[in-house]
Amino acid sequence: MFDLYGRGWQMLEGGLVTVQLCLTVLPFMIIIGLLGASAKLSRFRTLRIIGESYTVLIRGIPELLVILLIYFGGTIAIQNLAELISGEETRVDIPAFWSGVAALALVQGAFASEVFRAAMQSIPLGQIEAATACGMTPSQIFIRIKLPQLWRFALPGLNNLFQVLIKDTALISVVGVEEIMRKAAIGAGTEKAPFTFYLVAMLMFLAFTTVSLIVFNHLEKRAARGIARA
């Protein structure tokens, strides 16, 4: 039954690419999110302005536009850079996969920085004062006090973001990365059966979002295990 005109494997390969995309974006998203949150809570006004304008800009622009801009614009930018360095005409192609990863990391990073900022502000001030009183440096406070607790406060937000991320990877099909949607489009076109192929694609996405929900709910429970339940 899962033969799909002999294209069942193709769809599964697409599923693998979707998983790869999500898992590649995730660490970048977290790093950008932490940097963005630190910038927003920084003592320096310039950093705060940079952090705020980053989220303000990204929040208002459609993901699809960011993906297109980085895919088409990024190629030109890197080409110009390469020509500047080598001094001769060069032809550069960024793989669509990586331009997609860059675009999604940029978009999701902005939302993650909001999540992490809220989480950082949930850490009781008394703990920070206590740590300062113990003579810890700001970076020690970050690693020893803030980071371990951040996860508990940030997990519900990250849960949500990861759902959005899974769904947003489908947009990268527009620039030709062969993930689920792209494979479904190819199958739909060649076999003249769009309904079947898109239905399978949707079921695959539904399965991914459901698994992610279950995993994150488990993580949330685990992160709260040391906390007394009200």
Next chain:
Amino acid sequence: MFEDLLYVLGKYDTWLWRGFLLTVELLVISVTLGTLLAIPLAVARVSKKVWIQAVPFSFIYVFRGTPLIGQLFMMYYGVGQLVSNIDGIQDHWSWVYLRNPYWYCLLTFVLNTAAYVAEIMRGGIQNVPSGELEAARACGMSPWTIYRRIIFPRMWQMIWPAYTNDVIFTLKATSLASTVTMMELTGAARKIVARTALPYEAFISAGVIYLIIVYTLTFGFKGIERYLRRNERRKDKPPGAAKPASA
């Protein structure tokens, strides 16, 4: 680079303008119809009967759990193909509408918005303080009156910030219409890039227009929020309270 921007803006301004109008049109219709559809869904979602709950639950689950671009392709290519297979449909008067991507886009956006809004409305309805409901029942209000006088006004107050986010989400979602050949803002920008090979100028112009729409919306919705929460203003400033003396 700057001359290129002026060139794009000067030569293709009508495309961007029409794209802007189509984007706003898609947004307004999707949000209006989506919200209207979300109300019965949310009310059914909080029903105590499991079999009534199940319908909106599965609707919301499917629409929130799958990418919008997939829903759109499913409608436009999938359902479109099923429709075109009906005998003699291509000679029918309705065929002009049935092959137009505009209607498939609208249908998808309306259903998608309804699913997201219904979910936040569910949260709002469930968070109405139970004391207020008991009081309303004690006054002898019928369930419909309770919804109209107590639950809905309370719900709107609570969900407004989340609802604002959802409207912005729908605005960004309309950009997907460009993948089924619609010439809204993103579609117009893509066509300009195809013509001129100036991706920065075209995409950034479109991006700036999106930002303008988003911040106009945010500003307007903030104003409505203040109106919705007008009963709370009395709490911070009781009537007749003296202004703090300036030091």
